[in-house]
Amino acid sequence: MRLGRKYGALVAAVILAATMLSCNNDNCKGNSNGIPLAAFFDDDKQVSITNLTVYGIGAPNDSAIIRKTAASQVYLPLRITVPTCSYVFDYNDDGMLNDTITLNYDVIPYFESVECGSMYNFIITSWEYTQNAIDSVAIPNPLITNSDVVTIKIYMQ
Amino acid sequence: MRRKIFIIGVACLMVVLASMTVNAQDQQRKVTPVKPKTNKVLTPPKGTDEKIIQQYLTGDTAQARAQERKDSLAKIYPHYPKLTEFSLGLGFGDALMMAFGQKYASFDLSATLNMWNRFQSVLVVGLGRAKNMPDDMNFTYVGKLSPFFKIGANYNFLYKNEPQYQLYAGVRLGYSTFKYDVDDVSVSNPYWGELETYYLRGLSSNALWGEFLAGLKVGLFSNFSLGWEVKFHGIFKEKKSDSGKPWFIPGYGTRNGNWAFGISLYYTIPLSRDRWPVKEDKKRGNKKTTNNPPVVPPVK
Numbered sequence: 346m347r348l349g350r351k352y353g354a355l356v357a358a359v360i361l362a363a364t365m366l367s368c369n370n371d372n373c374k375g376n377s378n379g380i381p382l383a384a385f386f387d388d389d390k391q392v393s394i395t396n397l398t399v400y401g402i403g404a405p406n407d408s409a410i411i412r413k414t415a416a417s418q419v420y421l422p423l424r425i426t427v428p429t430c431s432y433v434f435d436y437n438d439d440g441m442l443n444d445t446i447t448l449n450y451d452v453i454p455y456f457e458s459v460e461c462g463s464m465y466n467f468i469i470t471s472w473e474y475t476q477n478a479i480d481s482v483a484i485p486n487p488l489i490t491n492s493d494v495v496t497i498k499i500y501m502q
Numbered sequence: 503m504r505r506k507i508f509i510i511g512v513a514c515l516m517v518v519l520a521s522m523t524v525n526a527q528d529q530q531r532k533v534t535p536v537k538p539k540t541n542k543v544l545t546p547p548k549g550t551d552e553k554i555i556q557q558y559l560t561g562d563t564a565q566a567r568a569q570e571r572k573d574s575l576a577k578i579y580p581h582y583p584k585l586t587e588f589s590l591g592l593g594f595g596d597a598l599m600m601a602f603g604q605k606y607a608s609f610d611l612s613a614t615l616n617m618w619n620r621f622q623s624v625l626v627v628g629l630g631r632a633k634n635m636p637d638d639m640n641f642t643y644v645g646k647l648s649p650f651f652k653i654g655a656n657y658n659f660l661y662k663n664e665p666q667y668q669l670y671a672g673v674r675l676g677y678s679t680f681k682y683d684v685d686d687v688s689v690s691n692p693y694w695g696e697l698e699t700y701y702l703r704g705l706s707s708n709a710l711w712g713e714f715l716a717g718l719k720v721g722l723f724s725n726f727s728l729g730w731e732v733k734f735h736g737i738f739k740e741k742k743s744d745s746g747k748p749w750f751i752p753g754y755g756t757r758n759g760n761w762a763f764g765i766s767l768y769y770t771i772p773l774s775r776d777r778w779p780v781k782e783d784k785k786r787g788n789k790k791t792t793n794n795p796p797v798v799p800p801v802k
Contacts, residue, residue: 378689378691401693401694403694404693404694404695405694405695408693410693422691422693422694424691424694424696425689425691425694425696425698426694426696426698453744453745454687454700454702454745455744455745455746456641456643456684456687456702456745456746456747456749457746458747458749459634459636459639459643459749459756459758462639462640462641462687463640463641463684463687463689463702463746464689465689465698
């Protein structure tokens with residue numbers, strides 16, 4: 346009887362541990378790769394750009410990231426095989442020329458977690474841009490991770 | 503002349519009788535020296551030890567009552583010696599959990615010194631390893647076999663009971679230095695149509711962590727006992743790396759949650775066994791033996 350009670354406690358403990366183990370599988374709360382999120386600002390207020398098309402120079406099949414869409418922010422996926430990347434911002438407005446932003450960066454292999462996996466992070470080393478509709482581009486934190494936060498601030502004229 | 507002799511004899515007889523009367527009065531005073539109110543018979547309570555009863559019977563009631571109080575305190579508050587026992591433990595909880603699909607394991611050996619059956623100092627050394635290839639993920643995590651150490655203390659809430667049954671709370675401070683690899687990583691970039699593969703090998707880190715725990719220890723057989731522990735832990739400090747944080751820390755587990763669980767098998771060596779409090783039933787057993795000595799055949 347006494348021995349049976351002990352084994353009962355052992356079984357209960359194992360079940361409890363298995364339950365705790367199964368409760369630990371949190372899902373990934375970020376992106377599956379390091380990716381910069383660019384947002385448009387007028388002074389310090391985030392604004393939406395209407396009828397905007399954004400695409401990367403050299404992207405296969407001339408595919409666009411967004412096409413003729415109103416957007417206040419847009420993800421700019423970075424290339425992982427080369428340390429530079431350029432994007433065209435087409436405002437689809439006859440009276441306004443396109444803008445181009447070029448980002449130069451270091452590619453860093455990074456193990457995030459079991460849930461999110463291993464990925465690339467990036468450190469932006471320099472950037473250039475045209476100033477047709479853009480006033481300036483600011484990158485307060487050059488480290489680009491999988492966090493879903495604005496990392497590139499594009500100030501419009 | 504005869505008359506004189508008779509008078510002297512009568513006088514001597516009176517002196518003798520007078521002296522006897524005085525002695526008798528003295529003896530009578532010794533029999534009742536106390537006030538009537540306090541002159542009552544003290545009877546020992548039921549179950550009193552034979553030795554104390556003898557003290558009562560011999561009239562040494564003060565000594566008997568003092569001894570009785572001491573014994574009754576000992577029953578309520580059994581006093582174990584400073585060095586009560588020493589235990590060696592083998593932690594095998596993770597080995598058990600691997601049967602449920604756990605991808606990592608820490609095995610440890612612990613040494614516990616139980617003092618007064620209440621405070622316990624604990625030293626733990628062990629090894630940990632991990633290998634994880636999660637489904638639908640892009641990597642293989644390999645935690646190399648690495649050592650860890652823990653020091654800490656327990657407080658046994660069942661200090662009045664026998665040491666083989668313990669319910670305790672404790673704290674630990676743990677440290678590990680370890681190496682790990684993240685292999686076979688494949689990263690795709692659908693927009694740019696890129697696919698890259700890389701390996702993160704020879705990564706090293708170290709970590710310092712703390713644990714609060716609650717445990718239960720139950721005697722099995724002989725000097726063996728089994729213990730269960732539930733731990734709440736957190737990392738105080740760890741070596742940072744540009745390549746990310748390790749998933750598995752030997753002795754700590756994974757960084758997914760703050761809760762962990764452990765099972766250990768203990769072998770206990772009693773210390774100062776002769777100074778341990780004697781159990782009541784054992785005491786009674788001894789008493790019975792004293793009252794009924796074995797019959798020895800007469801020597802011819």
